[in-house]
Amino acid sequence: xxxxxxxxxxxxxxxxxxxxxxxxxxxxxxxxxxxxxxxxxxxxxxxxxxxxxxxxxxxxxxxxxxxxxxxxxxxxxxxxxxxxxxxxxxxxxxxxxxxxxxxxxxxxxxxxxxxxxxxxxxxxxxxxxxxxxxxxxxxxxxxxxxxxxxxxxxxxxxxxxxxxxxxxxxxxxxxxxxxxxxxxxxxxxxxxxxxxxxxxxxxxxxxxxxxxxxxxxxxxxxxxxxxxxxxxxxxxxxxxxxxxxxxxxxxxxxxxxxxxxxxxxxxxxxxxxxxxxxxxxxxxxxxxxxxxxxxxxxxxxxxxxxxxxxxxxxxxxxxxxxxxxxxxxxxxxxxxxxxxxxxxxxxxxxxxxxxxxxxxxxxxxxxxxxxxxx
Amino acid sequence: xxxxxxxxxxxxxxxxxxxxxxxxxxxxxxxxxxxxxxxxxxxxxxxxxxxxxxxxxxxxxxxxxxxxxxxxxxxxxxxxxxxxxxxxxxxxxxxxxxxxxxxxxxxxxxxxxxxxxxxxxxxxxxxxxxxxxxxxxxxxxxxxxxxxxxxxxxxxxxxxxxxxxxxxxxxxxxxxxxxxxxxxxxxxxxxxxxxxxxxxxxxxxxxxxxxxxxxxxxxxxxxxxxxxxxxxxxxxxxxxxxxxxxxxxxxxxxxxxxxxxxxxxxxxxxxxxxxxxxxxxxxxxxxxxxxxxxxxxxxxx
Amino acid sequence: xxxxxxxxxxxxxxxxxxxxxxxxxxxxxxxxxxxxxxxxxxxxxxxxxxxxxxxxxxxxxxxxxxxxxxxxxxxxxxxxxxxxxxxxxxxxxxxxxxxxxxxxxxxxxxxxxxxxxxxxxxxxxxxxxxxxxxxxxxxxxxxxxxxxxxxxxxxxxxxxxxxxxxxxxxxxxxxxxxxxxxxxxxxxxxxxxxxxxxxxxxxxxxxxxxxxxxxxxxxxxxxxxxxxxxxxxxxxxxxxxxxxxxxxxxxxxxxxxxxxxxxxxxxxxxxxxxxxxxxxxxxxxxxxxxxxxxxxxxxxxxxxxxxxxxxxxxxxxxx
Numbered sequence: 005x006x007x008x009x010x011x012x013x014x015x016x017x018x019x020x021x022x023x024x025x026x027x028x029x030x031x032x033x034x035x036x037x038x039x040x041x042x043x044x045x046x047x048x049x050x051x052x053x054x055x056x057x058x059x060x061x062x063x064x065x066x067x068x069x070x071x072x073x074x075x076x077x078x079x080x081x082x083x084x085x086x087x088x089x090x091x092x093x094x095x096x097x098x099x100x101x102x103x104x105x106x107x108x109x110x111x112x113x114x115x116x117x118x119x120x121x122x123x124x125x126x127x128x129x130x131x132x133x134x135x136x137x138x139x140x141x142x143x144x145x146x147x148x149x150x151x152x153x154x155x156x157x158x159x160x161x162x163x164x165x166x167x168x169x170x171x172x173x174x175x176x177x178x179x180x181x182x183x184x185x186x187x188x189x190x191x192x193x194x195x196x197x198x199x200x201x202x203x204x205x206x207x208x209x210x211x212x213x214x215x216x217x218x219x220x221x222x223x224x225x226x227x228x229x230x231x232x233x234x235x236x237x238x239x240x241x242x243x244x245x246x247x248x249x250x251x252x253x254x255x256x257x258x259x260x261x262x263x264x265x266x267x268x269x270x271x272x273x274x275x276x277x278x279x280x281x282x283x284x285x286x287x288x289x290x291x292x293x294x295x296x297x298x299x300x301x302x303x304x305x306x307x308x309x310x311x312x313x314x315x316x317x318x319x320x321x322x323x324x325x326x327x328x329x330x331x332x333x334x335x336x337x338x339x340x341x342x343x344x345x346x347x348x349x350x351x352x353x354x355x356x357x358x359x360x361x362x363x364x365x366x367x368x369x370x371x372x373x374x375x376x377x378x
Numbered sequence: 379x380x381x382x383x384x385x386x387x388x389x390x391x392x393x394x395x396x397x398x399x400x401x402x403x404x405x406x407x408x409x410x411x412x413x414x415x416x417x418x419x420x421x422x423x424x425x426x427x428x429x430x431x432x433x434x435x436x437x438x439x440x441x442x443x444x445x446x447x448x449x450x451x452x453x454x455x456x457x458x459x460x461x462x463x464x465x466x467x468x469x470x471x472x473x474x475x476x477x478x479x480x481x482x483x484x485x486x487x488x489x490x491x492x493x494x495x496x497x498x499x500x501x502x503x504x505x506x507x508x509x510x511x512x513x514x515x516x517x518x519x520x521x522x523x524x525x526x527x528x529x530x531x532x533x534x535x536x537x538x539x540x541x542x543x544x545x546x547x548x549x550x551x552x553x554x555x556x557x558x559x560x561x562x563x564x565x566x567x568x569x570x571x572x573x574x575x576x577x578x579x580x581x582x583x584x585x586x587x588x589x590x591x592x593x594x595x596x597x598x599x600x601x602x603x604x605x606x607x608x609x610x611x612x613x614x615x616x617x618x619x620x621x622x623x624x625x626x627x628x629x630x631x632x633x634x635x636x637x638x639x640x641x642x643x644x645x646x647x648x649x650x651x652x653x654x655x656x657x658x659x660x661x662x663x664x665x666x667x668x669x670x671x672x673x674x675x676x677x678x679x
Numbered sequence: 680x681x682x683x684x685x686x687x688x689x690x691x692x693x694x695x696x697x698x699x700x701x702x703x704x705x706x707x708x709x710x711x712x713x714x715x716x717x718x719x720x721x722x723x724x725x726x727x728x729x730x731x732x733x734x735x736x737x738x739x740x741x742x743x744x745x746x747x748x749x750x751x752x753x754x755x756x757x758x759x760x761x762x763x764x765x766x767x768x769x770x771x772x773x774x775x776x777x778x779x780x781x782x783x784x785x786x787x788x789x790x791x792x793x794x795x796x797x798x799x800x801x802x803x804x805x806x807x808x809x810x811x812x813x814x815x816x817x818x819x820x821x822x823x824x825x826x827x828x829x830x831x832x833x834x835x836x837x838x839x840x841x842x843x844x845x846x847x848x849x850x851x852x853x854x855x856x857x858x859x860x861x862x863x864x865x866x867x868x869x870x871x872x873x874x875x876x877x878x879x880x881x882x883x884x885x886x887x888x889x890x891x892x893x894x895x896x897x898x899x900x901x902x903x904x905x906x907x908x909x910x911x912x913x914x915x916x917x918x919x920x921x922x923x924x925x926x927x928x929x930x931x932x933x934x935x936x937x938x939x940x941x942x943x944x945x946x947x948x949x950x951x952x953x954x955x956x957x958x959x960x961x962x963x964x965x966x967x968x969x970x971x972x973x974x975x976x977x978x979x980x981x982x983x984x985x986x987x988x989x990x991x992x993x994x995x996x997x998x
Contacts, residue, residue, distance in 0.1 A: 206605070214385075489964070
C-alpha cells in the first residue's frame with residue numbers, strides 16, 4: 005500500500021517536473037528507436053542531430069535563441085511511439101524529426117497533427133503516409149513507389165529476364181517488393197520467385213537453396229543490410245554467382261563487413277546519394293564534422309536523412325523568422341525549392357513528399373567501396 | 379532429390395546450434411524446474427566475448443588454428459559459465475522457495491538486463507567476426523557441396539552432447555546431479571550438497587550456451603545484441619520437443635526442429651516457416667504430452 | 680487494516696477521476712496505456728492466477744479481438760464500441776477451439792504451446808491471412824469510438840472510457856473470485872488431484888477459465904484498436920504476452936489489486952526511465968529482478984481466504 009502511494013506521488017511530481025523546461029530555446033524533437041532491434045539507427049540519428057544543432061548554435065543560433073534537441077525513444081513499437089509522441093507534444097517543441105519505421109510513424113501522425121507540430125519523417129517510405137492530406141507532415145526519404153520504379157528500371161537495364169524477389173515482410177520491404185513486382189510483370193519480365201524471409205535470423209541457406217532451384221538471372225532483395233550481408237556471404241559459400249540488387253535499406257557499410265569484401269563485390273543497391281558523393285559544401289562539411297566528432301563516418305543513410313529533416317526545419321524557421329506551425333508548413337510546402345541537402349536537393353510537394361529524382365544506383369567494388377554508377 | 383539432401387544438411391547445421399543451446403536449457407530445467415529465459419542472452423554474451431578475445435589476443439597466430447580455437451572455446455565457456463553462476467546467485471537463488479513463476483519473471487528481467495548491457499558495452503551496431511579464421515573448405519558428399527565448417531559445427535555439438543551425457547551418467551558428480559534432479563530433499567539427506575550441484579549446473583549450462591554463441595559468430599560472422607532472444611526461444615522449443623530435462627531429448631529436439639524448419643521453408647513456405655515448426659510442435663505434444671523422449675510422469679497423489 | 684485498504688482504494692479512484700485536472704496529456708496517455716494493460720493483466724490473471732495454467736500467448740487473443748474490430752469497423756462502418764462483444768466472442772471461440780486439445784498439457788509444455796500459438800497468429804497476420812489483415816501494414820483508419828453521442832478522441836475522454844472498463848472488469852472478476860466458479864479454480868490451482876477427487880470437473884473448469892480470459896482480452900482488443908486507430912502485427916508479438924505475464928506475476932498473481940499495481944510497474948516504470956535514454960530498459964530489467972527478489976510472491980500476493988464458518992455452527996460458538 006505504501007509503495008503504491010509512493011509510486012503515485014512520484015508520478016505526480018514527475019509530471020510537473022516535465023513541464024518546467026526552460027522556455028528560451030527553440031526546441032526540436034527527435035523521435036527514434038534508441039532501444040530495441042533498430043537501436044543503432046536511432047542512436048545515430050541522435051548523433052547527427054546533436055552535431056547539426058551544435059553547428060547551428062555556434063553560428064549564432066536560431067532567431068536569437070539556441071536550438072535544443074529533445075530525443076525520445078520509440079523502441080520501434082507503435083504503442084511506445086504514441087507515448088513518445090504525446091510526451092514530445094507536451095514539451096513545447098516546434099517540430100519533430102522522425103521516425104524510422106512506417107507503421108511506427110503512422111501511430112504518431114495524428115498526435116502531432118492535432119498538436120500542430122511539424123513532423124519530418126526520415127525513414128518512413130510507405131506510400132499512404134502522405135496520402136492523408138496532413139498539413140504538417142513531411143518526409144525527407146522518397147516513397148516506395150519511387151524506389152520501386154527505379155528498382156524495376158535498374159533490373160531492366162541490367163537485362164534480367166527471370167527475376168527472384170525476396171522481401172522480409174516488414175511494411176517497407178513488402179511495399180517495395182510489391183511495387184517492383186507489378187512494374188516488372190507489366191514489362192513481361194517473369195518473377196520466378198517471390199517470398200519473404202524472417203529477419204533477425206542467421207542461417208538463410210534454406211532460402212538460398214530454394215531460390216537457386218528457380219534459376220533466376222538476378223535477385224532483388226528489398227530488406228535490410230544485416231540480412232543482405234548474410235545472404236551475400238552464404239550465397240558465395242554455396243558457390244552461386246547470381247547478381248543481387250538491394251533497396252536503400254541495404255546501404256550501410258556494415259553490409260560489406262558482414263558479407264566480406266569478396267562476397268559483397270558486384271552487389272548493386274539503390275539509395276539516395278551518399279553525402280560523400282555530393283559536391284556541395286554542406287555535404288562535405290557534414291562528413292568532415294561527423295568524422296571529427298565521432299571518429300567514424302556516418303553509416304546509416306536514414307540517419308543522414310534525419311539530418312536533412314532537421315536542416316529543412318532550421319531553414320524554415322530562419323526564413324520565416326517564426327515558429328508558427330502554419331507559417332513553417334506553408335514555407336516548406338511552397339517556398340523551399342532546391343534546398344541544398346546532405347542527400348541532394350530538397351523540395352516538397354503539397355503532400356509533403358520530397359520531389360525529384362532522388363535515387364542513384366551504387367555498386368560495391370572489390371575493395372568494399374560503394375561506387376556511384378553513371 | 380539433390381535439393382532435398384541439400385535442404386537436409388541446411389537443417390542439420392541449424393539444428394546442431396539449436397541443440398547445443400537447448401542442452402543448457404534442459405540441464406538447468408532438469409535440476410531446478412526453472413525455465414531460464416536469460417539463457418539465450420548468455421548465448422549472445424558468449425558470441426561477444428568470443429569476438430573480444432579473438433580480436434584482442436590473436437591466439438591463432440601464436441598457437442595455430444586448432445589449439446588457438448580450442449583455447450578460445452575454453453575461455454569463452456569458462457567466462458560465460460561464471461556469469462551463469464553469478465546470475466543464479468543474484469537472480470534465482472533468493473527465489474528457490476517461492477512459486478515457480480516468480481523465478482521466470484526474474485529470468486525475464488535478467489534477459490532484459492543482459493541484452494541492454496551488451497548493447498551499452500558494445501554498441502547497438504552489428505558486430506562482425508574477422509573473416510577467414512577458419513579455412514573455407516567445401517567438400518563433396520555424394521556430389522553435394524557441403525562446407526567443412528558446417529560438418530565441424532555438427533560434430534562439435536554431438537561431441538559436447540556425448541561428453542555431457544557421459545559426465546552425467548558415468549561420473550560421481552553426474553550421479554549427484556541426477557539425484558538432485560530427481561528429488562532435492564532426498565539428495566540432501568544422502569549427503570549431496572545440492573547447492574553445489576546447482577552451481578555446477580549453472581556453470582555447465584551457460585558454458586554450453588556460450589560455446590554455441592562462439593560457433594554462431596565464427597560460422598555466420600554477424601552478431602548483434604538481440605540475437606539471443608530468437609535463438610533462446612528456438613532452443614526452448616527444441617528442449618520441449620525432445621522432452622525437457624532430458625539430455626538426448628534436447629539433441630534430438632534441436633536437430634529435428636532445424637530439419638523441420640528447413641524442409642518447411644523448402645516445400646511449403648518460407649514466410650510461414652516458424653509457424654509450421656510451432657504447428658508440428660503442437661501436434662507432437664498433443665500425441666506425446668511430455669515430448670519425444672520425455673518420461674511420462676505419473677501424478678503423485 | 681481493512682479500512683486502511685479501502686482508504687487507499689478510494690484515494691486511487693479520486694486520483695483517476697481528477698487526473699485530467701493536473702496531469703498533462705502525456706501522463707494521461709501513460710495512464711491509458713496502464714489501464715489497457717491492467718485489463719489485459721486481469722484477464723490473464725483468470726488463467727494464470729486462478730487457473731494456475733502457464734499461459735504466455737495471451738497477445739494472440741488480444742490480436743484477434745483487435746483485428747476483428749478493425750476489419751469490421753473499416754469495411755462495414757459498424758460503430759467501434761458495438762463490436763466489443765463480437766470481438767470478445769471471436770477471441771473466445773478461437774480460444775475454445777485451440778485450447779481443447781492442449782489444455783491437459785503440464786506446466787511448461789503448455790507454456791511453449793501458448794508461445795507457439797501467439798507466434799502462429801502473428802505470422803498469419805503478417806502474411807495477410809485470408810487477405811483481410813493487411814499484412815505488415817496492418818489496418819488503418821479505424822474510426823474513433825462514440826459513447827452516448829459523444830465522440831471520444833481526447834486523452835482524458837479515453838481515460839474515463841478505459842478506466843471505466845477497468846472498473847467493470849474489477850467488479851466482474853471480484854464477483855467471480857467469490858463465486859462457486861472462482862473457488863473451484865483456486866482449489867484446482869492449489870491441488871488439481873484433490874479437486875478432481877472432490878468432484879470438480881478440472882478439464883472443464885480450466886477450459887472455461889481459458890475461454891473467459893481470452894474473451895476478455897478480445898474485448899480489450901477493441902479498445903486498443905479504437906484508441907490507436909491503426910493496428911499492425913508488431914503490436915502483438917510474443918514479447919507483448921511476456922509483458923502481461925510479468926504484470927500478473929510481479930503484481931501478485933491471483934490478486935486483483937496486485938495485478939493493477941503490476942500494470943503500473945511494468946508499463947509505467949519504463950516511462951519514468953525515459954530520462955535515462957539508452958539505459959532505460961537496463962534499469963527496467965534490473966528493477967524487475969530486484970522487485971521479484973524482495974517480494975518473492977509478487978508485490979501484493981493474495982491474502983489467505985478466510986471463509987466464515989461460524990454460520991455453519993449452532994449458536995455461533997467457537998469450538
